[in-house]
Amino acid sequence: MRLDRVRTLPRPLAFVLPGGGALGAYQVGILKALAELDVAPDMLIGVSAGAVNAALFAWNASVAGTAHLEQIWRSIRRRDLLRVQPGRITMAAMGRRPSFFDSRPGETFLRKHLGMRQLQHAPVPLAIIATNLHDGRPVVLTDGDAASAVVASCSFPAVYPPIQRGDLWLIDGGVVADIPLDIAAEQGAASAMVLSVPPLAAGAPRLRAIDLLFRASTFGVEAHGRTVMRRPPLGLDVMEVHAPPSPATTFAIGTTHGLIEEAYDNTMAWLNSD
Secondary structure, three states: OHHHHHHOOOOOEEEEEOOOHHHHHHHHHHHHHHHHOOOOOOEEEEEOHHHHHHHHHHOOOOHHHHHHHHHHHHHOOHHHHOOOOHHHHHHHHOOOOOOOOOOHHHHHHHHHHHOOOEHHHOOOOEEEEEEEOOOOOEEEEOOOEHHHHHHHHOOOEOOEOOEEEOOEEEEEOHHHHOOOHHHHHHOOOOEEEEEOOOOEOOOOOOOOHHHHHHHHHHHHHHHHHHHHHHOOOOOOEEEEEOOOOEOOOOOOOOOOOHHHHHHHHHHHHHHOOO
């Protein structure tokens, strides 16, 4: 069984959680299955939506923790993360704002669950990945305020504004490092389990500018991720918890609850197969 293989992965074992917006719900089902089977990480590396899951799970990496994480995802509503302000959208279109949406509602939502926790105090070592807007390189956040680090990692360009931490301006980590296996190795991992989110299912595209933009960016991130998985760092043992394609989109916030059950069932079947 694959579960036997998982149990013999070299330690330290990193759970790598890529981004995917609303599709991050799928990772909750994976974590639930792994926790029930007593497969625990030695470190967590989160990117964008995966950073949300990694941060929340880091302080309660258990069956109870995944139940709480599931409850949080089921409680999310679009207004918690995306509040339409026509004036701001107009100003952004005119080049007078850095984004179409304000990230403060999302930070308030995260702060409700993370409080003022500091990354360096996480019971399971935690790394949050963002992108340095100055030079396009990934930034590994392992200390300081957890909530603001997660907001930075989730700041999809133009949708949300860049986040300033110290002298750096940070945006979504998935822009350059959606599956940061090299960072897992640099952090000392001997093996990594990649908790993938569903790739976009094939289908007729909606021919609206914003839909085409997000669809194209999704394809770009997915293609880069496949390249990374084909060429992992030397010495790093990698397993991917595969996710089947889904028609659900990155911004389908509050409508992806079914992905949690789907992921749990798929992961249990995958782990118990040859």
